[in-house]
Amino acid sequence: MPARVSEAFVLRSYPYQEADLIVSLFTRDLGKLRGVAKRARRLKSSFGSGLERLSQVRVSYYQKETLELVRLDHCELIQSQFGLVSYYASGVVLDYIAEVSDQLLPPSEPNERFYRLIAAVLAELRAAPEAGVWRVVLYFSLWSVRLSGILPDLRVSPSSRELAAEMASNAVGRLSTREWTKDTAADLRRFLVRQIEQHTERRLATAPMLEAL
Numbered sequence: 001m002p003a004r005v006s007e008a009f010v011l012r013s014y015p016y017q018e019a020d021l022i023v024s025l026f027t028r029d030l031g032k033l034r035g036v037a038k039r040a041r042r043l044k045s046s047f048g049s050g051l052e053r054l055s056q057v058r059v060s061y062y063q064k065e066t067l068e069l070v071r072l073d074h075c076e077l078i079q080s081q082f083g084l085v086s087y088y089a090s091g092v093v094l095d096y097i098a099e100v101s102d103q104l105l106p107p108s109e110p111n112e113r114f115y116r117l118i119a120a121v122l123a124e125l126r127a128a129p130e131a132g133v134w135r136v137v138l139y140f141s142l143w144s145v146r147l148s149g150i151l152p153d154l155r156v157s158p159s160s161r162e163l164a165a166e167m168a169s170n171a172v173g174r175l176s177t178r179e180w181t182k183d184t185a186a187d188l189r190r191f192l193v194r195q196i197e198q199h200t201e202r203r204l205a206t207a208p209m210l211e212a213l
Contacts (some may be wrong), residue, residue, distance in 0.1 A: 011025065056119070141174050145192050193207045
């Protein structure tokens with residue numbers, strides 16, 4: 001059985017058995033996959049830091065139709081988000097992007113626009129890890145809901161609707177240069193979070209952390 005190779009973002013990972021990891025990946029060509037990374041928790045693992053949250057990687061894996069989990073063989077790091085970890089606010093935003101993506105994206109359903117959305121907001125966050133936090137949160141929240149097909153009529157203030165229209169009029173990946181603070185369109189941000197929570201039928205662990213920033 002030949003290995004498949006895909007470009008992907010690592011959404012989350014958690015321990016499995018003694019030294020393995022279960023990894024949730026959003027691949028560019030096949031959508032969201034879950035796989036087992038054997039011996040990934042060992043110090044001399046061949047995966048290295050490639051399975052960190054929201055790392056962009058080129059992953060090699062084996063997939064059997066009869067099994068839910070693929071078997072990860074190797075990953076090559078394309079872009080790490082390690083430089084953002086030293087900023088608490090950007091670290092919370094990374095958690096938010098990863099959690100929302102993992103909950104909204106259905107298994108094995110390619111979504112090129114959502115993939116480009118994640119790449120764009122991460123690039124923006126790396127360029128401005130402190131000043132760009134709220135711009136990234138608002139832009140990602142609006143487009144993730146829109147691309148998932150769950151965006152209803154916006155029951156928010158006129159200024160927030162205007163801001164949403166501005167963001168929605170841009171192509172995916174073209175963030176506005178407007179400076180947005182925590183209080184700018186806070187009702188829009190909370191409205192979008194509520195829509196995500198209603199759709200996934202679970203409370204987002206990262207939403208209270210965002211509000212506490």
